[in-house]
Structure formats: structure tokens, C-alpha cells
């Protein structure tokens with residue numbers, strides 16, 4: 001992963017990259033990374049994010065900072081309280097049924113399957129529309145076009161904006177089209193829906209600001225979950241015994257939200273996948289004022305990159321850091337080193353929902369299907385907006401008798 005990144009990041013506390021033009025710090029040390037994430041004022045989100053995602057996400061909470069972010073975030077959080085997540089579970093189950101029904105035995109590229117399934121979930125949750133709906137399907141296609149226009153994002157790339165420019169132009173056109181289609185979905189609403197957009201409207205968002213947040217939910221709530229589900233299936237395919245235990249548990253549990261509590265092992269599988277393959281592998285920040293990171297002086301304006309990928313595999317804190325071992329979660333784990341949803345004030349508001357979605361989707365798949373690796377097709381992780389496989393993730397599906 002991240003071939004430009006030296007192996008030492010799995011052991012380093014802070015690594016500095018100095019060029020004549022810029023200085024940046026990557027912070028793999030989990031405790032230090034958390035310190036940075038807790039200090040959202042001292043280390044706001046990097047301007048690179050708003051420069052690249054701004055054409056799509058406008059002034060949504062994903063890209064803004066300071067009072068503007070705080071005010072909008074306070075209005076968004078109640079939409080994801082515990083009870084709300086339970087209400088959204090039937091939408092997850094419906095999308096899971098569609099996904100399972102669409103699969104056939106044989107070799108399957110799972111990134112495409114999970115991308116479609118999680119888009120189905122978020123379209124239902126956000127707009128009360130399944131992906132089969134023609135207007136929703138158009139949004140999904142536009143979304144795929146936008147993703148294809150996105151560059152690879154290694155930490156070095158995150159700092160070298162000019163290399164992105166031609167792609168950014170293509171990305172901007174794709175972003176405009178996607179926003180126009182989502183605006184169409186919003187305009188076609190009856191006002192009777194009880195969904196996430198209805199909650200955003202109740203929270204006071206309207207016009208362009210409503211569109212910003214809605215498009216953001218589409219992006220933040222779909223690609224991340226798709227990435228995690230795909231890597232989860234790979235991990236299960238490579239660990240037969242784990243897969244069988246998880247399947248037995250899923251088959252014994254009731255479908256839907258009620259089954260969650262009865263699947264502790266599958267929940268640990270999910271946690272372990274997020275440790276090894278955090279969908280958002282890097283979190284770019286900027287030092288708002290001079291700061292000290294251990295023995296390094298960080299000048300105001302310097303880039304500071306947190307890495308859930310390296311912290312989740314940090315050799316100073318994890319036993320067998322690169323090994324997929326869901327049982328570690330029933331032993332003593334350094335849980336402060338696990339922050340796939342970020343940490344501090346800007347922690348992912350959709351984390352509870354994403355955990356529910358991940359476990360319910362995996363359970364639905366495992367009840368019907370067994371997955372196995374395809375020889376000669378071991379995926380190689382690369383960083384796009386999220387962690388994807390360079391040439392897809394191919395697995396062999398067979399029906400569970």
C-alpha cells in the first residue's frame with residue numbers, strides 16, 4: 001500500500017518530508033495522531049480538500065472549518081442518533097436483499113457489487129429511492145463518472161496540487177453534472193418523505209446549502225462503506241475458518257437490526273477489517289499556528305497528515321499488526337490506535353450507521369454465499385478517495401447449501 005511510503009512509517013512517530021517548496025509531517029504514532037485530531041482548531045482540514053472536493057461538496061461539513069463547520073455539524077448530528085440508525089436499518093436490509101439476489105455463482109468483481117449496494121442504501125436513506133428508480137440510477141451513473149475523474153491520492157500527491165489540474169477540470173465537469181442530478185431528485189420530492197433529506201430540511205438547510213450536504217452524504221456515505229465491505233469479503237475469502245464461524249453466527253441470528261447484538265464475532269470481523277483497510281487511509285490537516293509534534297517544530301501552514309492506515313498497523317502498539325485476526329478484539333487491544341472514523345470533534349457522524357450497515361450487509365451475504373480467492377488475482381490496495389484495489393477484487397462465489 002502507498003508504494004511511495006517507506007516501511008518506516010509503520011514504526012515512526014512523526015515523519016517529515018522537506019522539499020524546497022513545502023514541508024509536511026505524517027503522524028503514524030496513534031497517540032500523537034489523536035492529539036492532532038482532538039485539536040480541530042489548531043489543525044483544521046487542509047485547503048487541498050476544499051480545492052479538490054469543493055466543486056462537488058460546496059460548503060458542506062466535509063470541507064469547511066471553524067464556525068461555519070461547527071454550526072452546520074451541530075444541526076447534522078441529531079440525524080444519526082442511536083434511534084435514527086435503527087429506523088434506517090430496514091433500508092439497509094432491502095438493499096442487501098437486492099444485492100444478494102443479483103449475484104450468481106462464479107468469479108465476481110466485488111468492488112462493483114458493493115459500490116452498487118451501498119449506493120442503493122444511501123439513495124434509500126437519503127431520498128427514499130432505490131437504485132432501480134430511473135432518476136436514482138442516473139445519479140449513481142454520474143457518481144461513477146465523477147469517481148473515474150478522481151486522481152490517485154498518496155500523501156505526496158495531496159501536496160502537489162498542480163499535477164492534479166487536468167484531472168480536476170474533468171472532475172469539475174463531472175461534479176457539476178452530479179450536483180444538477182441531485183438537485184433534480186430534491187426538486188422532485190413531495191414533502192411527505194421521512195428520510196435523511198427530510199431531517200436536513202427540518203434542521204434548517206435549504207437551497208444550495210441543502211444540496212451541498214445531500215451530495216456530501218451521497219459521497220461520504222457510499223464510497224467508504226463500499227471500500228470496507230469489499231476488503232471484508234477479501235479477508236473472509238482468505239480466512240476460511242473465520243468465514244465459517246461468521247456464517248454460522250449470521251445464520252443463527254435474526255435478520256435486521258435485532259440480529260446485530262447476536263453477532264459479536266461478525267462485529268469483531270468488521271472492526272478488524274477497518275483496522276487493516278481503513279477506507280479513508282489519510283486525513284490531511286494544516287497547522288493553523290506553530291506547533292510542536294514531539295521533537296519536531298511545525299510551522300504555521302505546514303501540512304500534517306494523519307494515517308489511520310499506518311496507525312492501525314503500527315508496529316509499536318499492535319501485536320502481529322499486519323495479520324487479520326478478529327479474535328484480537330476479545331483480548332486487550334490498543335483501541336486508541338484504531339480510528340478509521342477519525343476522532344475528536346470531526347469524527348465521522350455516520351460511524352454508527354456505517355457499522356450497522358457493514359455488519360448487516362456482511363451477514364446477508366454470508367447467509368447465502370461462500371467466497372473464495374481467485375488464483376493469480378490477489379488485489380493490490382491503492383489510495384483513491386478511499387482505499388481501492390488497483391485491478392478490482394475478484395472472488396469466487398458459491399451458494400451456501
Ligand code: HEM
Nearest residue numbers: 061062220221224225228279280283340341342348350354
Ligand atoms: C465504513 C464507512 C465509513 C468510514 C470508514 C468513514 C470514515 C470517515 C472519516 C475518516 C471521516 C473524517 C475525514 C477527515 O477528517 O478528514 C469521515 C467524515 C464524515 N463521514 Fe464518514 N465514514 C464512513 C461512512 C459514513 C456514512 C455511512 C456517512 C453518512 C451517511 C458518513 C458521513 C460522514 C460525514 C458527514 C463526514 C464529515 C464530518 C465532518 O467533517 O464534520 N460516513 N468519515
